[in-house]
Amino acid sequence: MTSTSGTDVVRTAAALALGDDALILSHRLGEWAGHAPVLEEEVALANIALDLLGQARVLLSLAGDEDELAFLREERAFRNLQLVEQPNGDFAHTIARQLYFSFYQHELYAELAAGDGPFGPLAAKAVKETAYHRDHAEQWTLRLGDGTEESRRRMRTALDALWKFTGEMFAPVDGVEVDWAALEQRWLASLTGVLDRAGLALPEGPRTGAWAAGAGRQGLHTEPFGRMLAEMQHLHRSHPGASW
Amino acid sequence: MTQNWPLWEVFVRSRRGLSHTHAGSLHAPDAEMALRNARDLYTRRGEGISIWVVPSTEITASSPDERDPFFAASADKPYRHPTFYEIPEGVRHL
Secondary structure (H helix, E strand, O other), X not given: OOOOOHHHHHHHHHHHHHHHHHHHHHHHHHOOOOOOOOHHHHHHHHHHHHHHHHHHHHHHHHHOOHHHHHHOOOHHHOOOOHHHHOOOXXXXXXXXXXXXXXXXXXXXXXXXXXXXXXXXXXXXXXXXXXXXXXXXXXXXXXXXXXXXXXXXXXXXXXXXXXXXXXXXXXXXXXXXXXXXXHHHHXXXXXXXXXXXXXXXXXXXXXXXXXXXXXXXXHOOOOHHHHHHHHHHHHHHHHOOOOOO | OOOOOOEEEEEEEOOOOOOOEEEEEEEOOXXXXXXXXXXXXXXXXXXXXXXXXXXXXXXXOOOHHHHHHHHHHHXXXXXXXXXXXXXXXXXXXX
16 A cells, blocks of 8 residues: 555445454355365355455455465454454354355445445455355255254254354444445344245344453454464464465 | 165256256255265366256166167258258357
8 A cells, every 4th residue: 555545544444344254254154174074065165264355365466465364464453343353163063154245245235236335346356255245144044944943953053052142343434435224133133034035033132232342453352262262273384475 | 774875866057058067966964965075076176166966866768779760760861950951151059
């Protein structure tokens, strides 16, 4: 970045926030490789991870050097939501995280794609990917919620456990020009629709205020994030500048 | 998992005007998920515009033992091949 005007600073911060969401969730989903319950699902999760990685590369390149940003920043410099850094847990936790995030990301990108802001072109391409991510999460939520007693119990536990991280998604990000309150209403409505069909109730705990989580956008992260970052960055830090 | 998911055969149509071609098989709990898995496994590089999935158990196959009565009898009947026509210029996919 050669210019340091106010708009550029705001745009860089916004690109970092959206880019870090995609990068960190991509890495978490990639952790399923070799561990997913079945091969087909492993490929599905890896596909989603690769879509997100592609988005992250574009967004981080808007903010600076993508490799430096991904591999050489300290934990406190990351601006992702705390939701996306949460560990994979069991399969239901991964699906609950996907459900909350992909519904949010899809609504967000659809609105950005319709506007003429700096993220419009990226969002227009990504919105086709997020539509599929959303469908994937929805299909699994229906099957886990309406499956066996065990799958239903696990899905409910996962939805409850991650609920407190969802309020943070709708805290306005400077430079991302969307109607955040309307976005949240649409998110809640579509989420409620899917949970209804899955026979699951919307979790009841707090999403905002003192008992909710969420300061990822300010660089405060949860404990598991440090360990994830160490694994993600260790190769690049051990062999700076290495290439294939 | 106490039991494996059923097996599905996947057919992909790569372009308008062509027919669906067998691409491979996969496991999935139901038809809807089979379609999605097929999308992820067999159409990632723009190979398809349409996918069919069929339960493998629904496929009836000819038996290798009956190969001769089934197929050998047609080998010496060249008049069944349309080799005596001249192909007009400009005809594709023939």
